[in-house]
Amino acid sequence: MSLLVVGSVAYDAVETPFGKRERMLGGSATHFSLSASFFTDVRVVGVVGGDFGSEEMGVFERHSVDTSDLERVPAGQTFFWRGRYDFDLNTAHTLDTQLNVFADFKPKLSEASRRARMVFLGNIQPALQKEVREQVGGAELVALDTMNYWISTVPEQVVEAIRVVDVVIINDAEARQLAGEANLVKAARKILSWGPRALVVKRGEYGAAMFTKETYFAIPAYPLEAVFDPTGAGDTFAGGFMGYLSSHDLADEETMRRAIIFGLHRKNSLHSIYNSRFTIHGFITV
Ligand code: AMP
Numbered sequence: 001m002s003l004l005v006v007g008s009v010a011y012d013a014v015e016t017p018f019g020k021r022e023r024m025l026g027g028s029a030t031h032f033s034l035s036a037s038f039f040t041d042v043r044v045v046g047v048v049g050g051d052f053g054s055e056e057m058g059v060f061e062r063h064s065v066d067t068s069d070l071e072r073v074p075a076g077q078t079f080f081w082r083g084r085y086d087f088d089l090n091t092a093h094t095l096d097t098q099l100n101v102f103a104d105f106k107p108k109l110s111e112a113s114r115r116a117r118m119v120f121l122g123n124i125q126p127a128l129q130k131e132v133r134e135q136v137g138g139a140e141l142v143a144l145d146t147m148n149y150w151i152s153t154v155p156e157q158v159v160e161a162i163r164v165v166d167v168v169i170i171n172d173a174e175a176r177q178l179a180g181e182a183n184l185v186k187a188a189r190k191i192l193s194w195g196p197r198a199l200v201v202k203r204g205e206y207g208a209a210m211f212t213k214e215t216y217f218a219i220p221a222y223p224l225e226a227v228f229d230p231t232g233a234g235d236t237f238a239g240g241f242m243g244y245l246s247s248h249d250l251a252d253e254e255t256m257r258r259a260i261i262f263g264l265h266r267k268n269s270l271h272s273i274y275n276s277r278f279t280i281h282g283f284i285t286v
Contacts, residue, residue, distance in 0.1 A: 004118070008102065026231060029235075037063040077098070126154060192213055
């Protein structure tokens with residue numbers, strides 16, 4: 001089964017208490033598709049600038065991620081994000097966001113992408129998420145992620161996008177901010193009242209939870225000793241979750257519970273790989 005993702009493909013500058021890097025491959029669609037590629041065929045919809053290198057494209061190729069719908073704008077610059085983490089690695093502080101080629105991006109899905117049975121609307125401008133949703137009318141399951149940047153700047157657009165999806169996957173702070181509710185249970189009830197049948201809440205190093213109108217499910221994560229940079233953890237979780245569902249071509253509640261476990265596992269395994277990749281590429285560890 002093939003899985004479609006739309007989201008950012010980016011260059012990130014990241015600083016954590018353990019080191020600093022100026023320019024590395026990032027983006028919600030990137031982390032998601034690499035993670036999901038361990039389970040299923042993945043197609044990525046997005047845009048990059050003329051500065052996007054062949055080494056970065058090679059990362060997608062090595063994981064057999066289909067990039068036919070990844071547009072390149074030779075005259076433009078790739079999306080750029082700069083973030084910082086303190087000792088609480090659960091909270092990313094955004095220092096700079098440059099939409100660049102995403103500012104004028106109009107996703108045009110190929111015939112094959114339109115036929116996707118499962119779709120992930122990764123973290124990107126919510127109006128773009130909605131446009132992609134409209135082009136995949138026959139999808140069996142559509143999930144959406146977002147972040148505080150969009151909830152703060154265009155909250156109505158975020159709610160409009162949520163109204164047309166089946167599953168929302170966000171972290172607990174975002175759920176509270178989005179619903180305007182301090183209590184997570186009340187926040188979940190409000191978000192579900194907009195239409196989705198499930199809300200999956202990422203709880204950083206504590207695991208994940210899933211709310212439906214009638215049920216609640218939670219699972220702890222196993223702790224990791226070496227974490228240098230948590231960037232992309234949410235997207236690798238979502239990639240494992242959706243990848244598992246797509247490989248089984250099922251989206252009932254029991255399969256979604258199992259998918260959450262696979263999502264957490266994939267997130268942890270990829271972090272070991274990312275940690276060593278950052279070290280190799282010059283991520284300074286102290
Ligand atoms: P996460 O899984 O939440 O840690 O996602 C991190 C990725 O999100 C980074 O690699 C960034 O490139 C990307 N990102 C940061 N801000 C935004 C934004 N406003 N829209 C889309 N992607 C973003």
